[in-house]
Amino acid sequence: MAFSSVVFSNPSTSSFSSATYVRHPNPILTRSHLLPTPWLAPSSSSHPFSFRIPTLPKPCSRAGGALRCSLSSRPEYIPNRISDPNYVRIFDTTLRDGEQSPGATMTSNEKLVVARHLSRLGVDIIEAGFPASSPDDLDAVRSIAIEVGNQPVGEDGHVPVICGLARCNKKDIDAAWEAVRHAKKPRVHTFIATSEIHMEHKLRKTREEVVSIARDMVAYARSLGCPDVEFSPEDAGRSDREFLYHVLAEVIKAGATTLNIPDTVGYTLPSEFGQLIADIKANTPGIENVIISTHCQNDLGLATANTLAGACAGARQLEVTVNGIGERAGNASLEEVVIAMKCRQGLMGGLYTAINTKHIVMASKMVAEYTGLYVQPHKAIVGANAFAHESGIHQDGMLKHKGTYEIISPDDIGLSRSNDSGIVLGKLSGRHALKSRLMEFGYDIDGKELDDVFKRFKEIAEKKKRISDEDLEALISDEIFQPPVIWSLGELQATCGTLGLSTATVKLIASDGEEKIACSIGTGPVDAAYKAIDSIVKVPAALREYALSAVTEGIDAIATTRVVISGNDSDTSSTHALTGEAMRRTFSGSGAAMDIVVSSVRAYISALNKMLGFVSAMKASKEAPISSSTSVE
Ligand code: KIV
Numbered sequence: 001m002a003f004s005s006v007v008f009s010n011p012s013t014s015s016f017s018s019a020t021y022v023r024h025p026n027p028i029l030t031r032s033h034l035l036p037t038p039w040l041a042p043s044s045s046s047h048p049f050s051f052r053i054p055t056l057p058k059p060c061s062r063a064g065g066a067l068r069c070s071l072s073s074r075p076e077y078i079p080n081r082i083s084d085p086n087y088v089r090i091f092d093t094t095l096r097d098g099e100q101s102p103g104a105t106m107t108s109n110e111k112l113v114v115a116r117h118l119s120r121l122g123v124d125i126i127e128a129g130f131p132a133s134s135p136d137d138l139d140a141v142r143s144i145a146i147e148v149g150n151q152p153v154g155e156d157g158h159v160p161v162i163c164g165l166a167r168c169n170k171k172d173i174d175a176a177w178e179a180v181r182h183a184k185k186p187r188v189h190t191f192i193a194t195s196e197i198h199m200e201h202k203l204r205k206t207r208e209e210v211v212s213i214a215r216d217m218v219a220y221a222r223s224l225g226c227p228d229v230e231f232s233p234e235d236a237g238r239s240d241r242e243f244l245y246h247v248l249a250e251v252i253k254a255g256a257t258t259l260n261i262p263d264t265v266g267y268t269l270p271s272e273f274g275q276l277i278a279d280i281k282a283n284t285p286g287i288e289n290v291i292i293s294t295h296c297q298n299d300l301g302l303a304t305a306n307t308l309a310g311a312c313a314g315a316r317q318l319e320v321t322v323n324g325i326g327e328r329a330g331n332a333s334l335e336e337v338v339i340a341m342k343c344r345q346g347l348m349g350g351l352y353t354a355i356n357t358k359h360i361v362m363a364s365k366m367v368a369e370y371t372g373l374y375v376q377p378h379k380a381i382v383g384a385n386a387f388a389h390e391s392g393i394h395q396d397g398m399l400k401h402k403g404t405y406e407i408i409s410p411d412d413i414g415l416s417r418s419n420d421s422g423i424v425l426g427k428l429s430g431r432h433a434l435k436s437r438l439m440e441f442g443y444d445i446d447g448k449e450l451d452d453v454f455k456r457f458k459e460i461a462e463k464k465k466r467i468s469d470e471d472l473e474a475l476i477s478d479e480i481f482q483p484p485v486i487w488s489l490g491e492l493q494a495t496c497g498t499l500g501l502s503t504a505t506v507k508l509i510a511s512d513g514e515e516k517i518a519c520s521i522g523t524g525p526v527d528a529a530y531k532a533i534d535s536i537v538k539v540p541a542a543l544r545e546y547a548l549s550a551v552t553e554g555i556d557a558i559a560t561t562r563v564v565i566s567g568n569d570s571d572t573s574s575t576h577a578l579t580g581e582a583m584r585r586t587f588s589g590s591g592a593a594m595d596i597v598v599s600s601v602r603a604y605i606s607a608l609n610k611m612l613g614f615v616s617a618m619k620a621s622k623e624a625p626i627s628s629s630t631s632v633e
Contacts, residue, residue, distance in 0.1 A: 074156055074354040077124070077230035079257035080290050084314055086350045088341070089124040089317040091293065092334060094367055095144075096127040096165050096216030098325040098608035100577060102543070103564050104371035105585045107217040107613045108140035115144040117366055118160070119153045119323075121359040123334075125161040125317070127189065131179040132172040133575035136614065141179035149183025154356065161228065163187040165577055168217040177224045182539035184232045188221045189260070193249055194239040215250045220253035230258040232295065235320055236275065236577070237263035245284045258317055259290050263306060264578075266299030266329060274309030281314045293317035296332045298324060303332035304380075308340055311351055321384060322367040323375050327578070330409050335360045335381040335413065343408055361414040362442045369481035372562055372588020381413060414442055425472070427461035441469075443476055453479045463556060463594055474558045478592035478602065482507055483610040486511055487537060494525035494597045504528035506601065508536050526600045533601070537608055538614075540568045544586055548596060559596045561603035565587045571615040 009018035027256070075083045082089070083289025095111050095118075098104060106114065111128070118126050126148065130139035140165050149162035162183035164176035168190050199205055205213070220228045231251040233244055248259050261280060263273055273296065281287055293318070294310035296303040307318050324333030338355045341348055352531050364382040368374050377384040389398050389412045397404035425437060431454050438445060438453070445453065455481065456475050461467055490507035505519040506529055518535045522528030526546075534541065539597035545564040566572065566586045573582045587610040 005253065014433040018350050050092065050583065054268060074122075074124075074158060077161065082291065082479060082569050085316075086352055087316065088311055088351050088353050089291070089319050090122075090334065090338065090353050090355055091125040091127060091163070091295075092118050092123040092321065093127040093295075093331065094118070094323075094325065094334075095140075095321050096129050096328060096577070097295075097319075097331055098323075098367070098371070099129070100133075100320040101326055101328075101330070101373070102584075103370075103586045103588055104325060104369045104373055105587050105610070105614065107477055108136060108143060108371040108617055109484065109613075110146065111140045112143055114322075114363075114366055114370060115148045116151075117359065117363055119148050119151070119158070120356070121363055122154060122356045123160055123356045124161050124354065125187065127163045127165060127319075130180070130260065130575075130577040131167060131175040132575065133577060136618045137574060139173055139621045140188070140514045142182060143178075145180045145183035145186065156354075159184050161185040161187050162231065163189050164220075166217075167577070167580070168192040168213045169503040170217070170220060170587040172283070172347075173217060173221050173224070176223065177226055185228065186226060187230060187258075188224075188226045189232065190217050190221060191234050191260075191262075192217075193235050193264075194233035194244060195235035195237075196237050196240065197238065202400040210252055211625040214247055215254045218251045218254040218256045220406050220499070221322045228257050229255060230260055231256040232260040232262050234262055235269045236375055237265065237276065238263045241276075241279060241283075244280065248280065248287070250381070251288055252284070258293050259287070260293035260295050260317070261282075261310070261315070262295035262318060262319075263297060264295075265305075266297035266303060266306075268296075268302070268306060270302060270305040271299075272308040273306040273315040277310045277313035277315050293319060293334075293349050295319040297327060297414075298329040299330060303330065303338040304340065307332040308348070310578055311341070312348060319575060323361045323373065323379070325371060325373050333379075333381075335364065339381050339413065357412050358414040364442065365477070366481065369477050369590065370396070372564060372590065373468055374562070381408075387415065389585070405604045425457070425461070425467040426465060427458070428447070429457075429461070429467075438476060441472070441476070443480065447541060449480065460558065460594060468552055471558050474551045474560050474592040478590065481590070482606055482612050485588075486609045486612045487533075487605055489598075489601055490515055492598055492601055494529055496525040496528075502528045503534050504597075506532040507537070508533065508605070525597045527600050529597060530604050533608070537612075539608070539612065541565045541608060542568065546600070548600065551592075556594065558592050558594055559599040560590060560592045561589060561596070561599045563600075563603045563607050565604070565607045566609060567611055567615065571586040571618045572611065585614065587614065 075087050095114060099106055099220045102505050126330055128141040128144040131136045131141045135485045137487060145162040152159050162180050164180045166172035166176035173188060173190060176188045192210055193199060194210060199210055199560055218229055218231050233239060233247050236244060261277060277292060281292060292315045294307050296306040296314045311318060318337055322334050323332040324330040341351055341353060350529055358629040375383055381388060381536040381552055389395050389405055394405050425433060434457055435450055452478055454481060487510060488506045490508050490509045496502040501521045502525045503519060503521050504525055507515055507517045509515050516536045518532040520528050520531035520535060522531050543563060543565055547562045548559055550559050564586050566584055572585045587607045589603045589607025589610060591606055593599040593602060
């Protein structure tokens with residue numbers, strides 16, 4: 001194992017520690033602010049810009065206001081039609097486009113946990129994966145279809161559509177249908193490229209061939225019994241318009257219910273993308289019988305802007321990912337699109353979604369922890385600094401009037417970082433106090449989970465007088481967002497310095513309780529410890545990334561470590577949806593401790609556990625024939 005890159009991130013910018021903000025006493029997006037009359041009335045509005053909004057969107061003019069509309073008036077799901085012209089479906093592809101980005105591998109269980117949360121968040125459609133990419137992905141999508149695709153959530157008893165991606169061939173479509181058919185509302189999403197550059201160089205097919213494949217494969221998916229088929233002309237942003245109208249018209253005739261328009265390489269500008277959607281709407285025969293969707297990549301940093309332009313031009317499904325993760329520079333981010341629509345609803349003609357924005361922060365944390373793709377501090381909506389007011393002028397403004405520097409309230413996205421209960425945690429605090437404080441953070445844990453966090457909390461409290469919110473966040477992330485334990489850390493002893501070689505002795509405990517001890521030398525204590533672990537676990541692993549940061553200031557800060565590793569055999573590969581090539585998976589792991597070597601070791605073990613879990617799931621899926629699937633029918 002070799003350190004291929006070592007990154008030390010700046011503690012002052014890599015955590016919530018710099019994100020102090022004053023709590024908003026009268027948040028802009030609370031229910032009362034979204035009620036039509038008070039929101040516009042000068043006497044009750046605390047935000048100058050709200051006077052500039054001339055009219056209220058239709059859904060908000062109903063009794064109950066926009067928030068109530070968005071949470072309780074989700075129109076009944078009909079694949080190719082939406083009864084309310086202002087309703088916009090949110091299609092989340094975190095588990096498909098997001099998960100295929102480098103380093104973002106999630107285990108099947110993690111995907112299921114994320115899918116459950118997406119459902120709670122109110123996402124209309126969950127693209128759960130690309131089932132043909134690997135037997136494991138098929139299994140993961142099937143589990144999501146069986147559980148999340150049949151489980152009503154929230155006040156409106158919403159059950160999301162579960163979608164699987166397929167290239168335009170029968171094998172992919174069979175796999176996607178096999179995976180999603182267990183859901184109450186299953187959808188197959190099939191795609192083929194339509195731009196000249198893709199057709200000539202990637203597909204090596206003529207226009208006529210592409211049209212006929214697209215038409216036949218949409219019809220094939222319908223013929224399997226799938227009532228809901230989405231079609232995407234890949235690289236639509238660079239496709240010839242007339243050809244695009246023709247392909248789209250043909251797949252509508254073949255039974256497509258949603259037409260998704262991808263800006264695959266993130267090339268278009270907002271005005272251009274909006275015009276593309278408007279042109280498709282105006283020129284495609286049969287378009288009134290389907291839903292138009294957007295899928296915008298972020299190569300020029302315009303994914304959110306393009307998505308919003310698409311919605312304004314008539315798209316009624318928006319494809320997004322949590323934290324904007326995805327291929328290359330990512331996708332349009334769910335939180336940016338949803339909050340922008342909510343915040344500027346008046347300018348967007350009253351468009352609304354059914355996303356329960358209070359679950360955004362937890363979705364963001366969960367996805368960051370499971371994928372190892374951390375959010376930059378200045379990321380809109382969910383970045384650590386998104387609600388931080390550091391400069392004196394801003395703080396002064398905030399104290400005088402929240403509307404001076406805050407256009408949305410942290411509460412509305414589920415960010416509750418003020419200490420409502422006044423509980424200050426220290427070494428004398430009990431389980432109950434810890435549980436109450438964690439509840440305020442959005443973690444409702446009990447039983448063994450709470451016991452484990454409490455044990456770690458006590459260990460730290462012995463060494464630190466006062467446990468800050470940031471310490472707690474680090475601790476809970478380290479305990480909660482971990483893959484199933486195959487190996488856990490028993491003991492660790494390391495020595496280092498200028499006098500000789502660094503050495504480490506590590507005791508690991510296997511899931512059956514067996515203990516193994518190994519020692520090793522290395523270029524430093526972390527290297528020595530990782531080598532000792534390798535000699536126990538005995539799986540090939542290469543360290544791709546290593547980053548260590550302190551969550552708070554001071555010598556007694558908790559250190560968090562993130563590592564990314566890769567395996568070296570076929571069990572850690574899967575097929576890439578767009579290129580069709582085998583891609584080697586990488587696995588992230590994180591750890592937190594006051595001792596930086598312990599923190600580093602915890603992170604490495606976490607990544608190994610993830611990789612081992614992935615490999616055994618792959619092996620199990622390969623051995624189990626598709627027909628042996630459990631069915632809810
Ligand atoms: O970026 C893209 O074109 C895609 C399609 C499969 C929708 O991911």
